[in-house]
Amino acid sequence: MADRVGELTATIATETAKVNAYLHARHMPNLSFDADVPYDAQQDREFTDPRNAAVEAAEELLALLGGSTRSVFTQKITDLVNLHAVCRFDIATKFPQDQETASYEELGKVAGLSESDVRRVVRGAITNHVFKEQQPGRVAHTAASRFLAQNRLARQWIEMASIETMPASMFMVPAMTKWPGSGEPNEAGYNVVYQTNDVCWDHMPKFPGRAEVFADAMSVFTSGSGYGPEALVDYFEKKLLTTGTIVDVGGSHGSVSIPIARAHPEMRVIVQDLPAVVKVGETNVPDDVKDRVQFMAHDFFTEQPIKGADVYLMRWILHDWSDEYASKIVKALVPALKKGARLLVHEYVVPEPGKGSAASQLSFRWMDVMIRGLCNGKERDEQDWEALFARVDARFQIRNFYQSHLSKLGIVDVEWCPE
């Protein structure tokens, strides 16, 4: 098979050399983000031809290097719409298995769509390397379309992104216009799109299957590397937090606090969440930690009932809420805190612009828009975390911002200092 990556990198090298030669010959500065090439030069084919050839090769190279997961999980809005149709109408799943290629008419029949609809959708998807046309009018699988056909959770991700997060984000600005400065969880893009006063988490379950699709899609997201409990377990070890009581506030089924209990036999864990979540969680505690893990129904907006614990843990709680509400959650801890108690927040700590890779900046900013669109939540950088704790009570002192290579989430280590 031809070395396509080699061909593309060679094209990029040759064509960008032409671009540079063009600029140098005219005493223009090198390409930079500070000053673009002047408009008249942008009209000159001597510049635009090599520039476009390099861009096209670079885009193909990105798609090749990114593989199926990039085609499926990182796409532009129109790609997403076509992928949504591919998933919703089972075009990839029902692709005739005993055939190498299928006509649009055959695909239309299995998908229950007209030949014209399926052709438009699939040709759109082809631009994102999902399916290919082997010969005119005959469609064949690519790695990405096969990945979609075989991976139910990936299809659930596309469904969730198309129905929940993407529309909600697209309507973030109308929501900002309708409710200026609002931090209310029911005044977000989602509420504009679905014309509801319900918070998205209350609204989705009213429609069969939607909450389940959301949960499945989230499991794709968080099952990837970088979302496990390793960094937290490690941090407890590093900071010698190996005895005493941890309260896992909004801890769901204890997926991070149970591994902490397992790693530290002298620690006791109390997992708090809403009653329905606790009911499921407490039936699934592994035998080896049963005597040290307890579940408890508790609304984190109300006063913390477990007084004097050593560590209060909030993993992926505060980002669901605006500063106004996140402050209330943190404030509800105050009456329970003993001197020196720790609050460990395990969430993204968004790096400042220019810090970290461009790809990581992109994913943090992407998350921020998604969570804001859904419920006016917020991804926070160091300054935001400092401002949040200062707003609640000056006795919360941030001791450490920690970013482990084991996790995409950071740890904000806060100590309660009453004096």
Ligand SMILES: C[S@@+](CC[C@H](N)C(=O)[O-])C[C@H]1O[C@@H](n2cnc3c(N)ncnc32)[C@H](O)[C@@H]1O
């Ligand atoms: C994004 S999940 C994080 C779950 C868990 N900490 C983790 O990292 O896997 C948010 C959790 O907050 C819980 N939650 C939402 N509102 C709550 C409330 N008012 N009181 C307690 N828990 C709540 C949800 O049920 C859910 O388990």
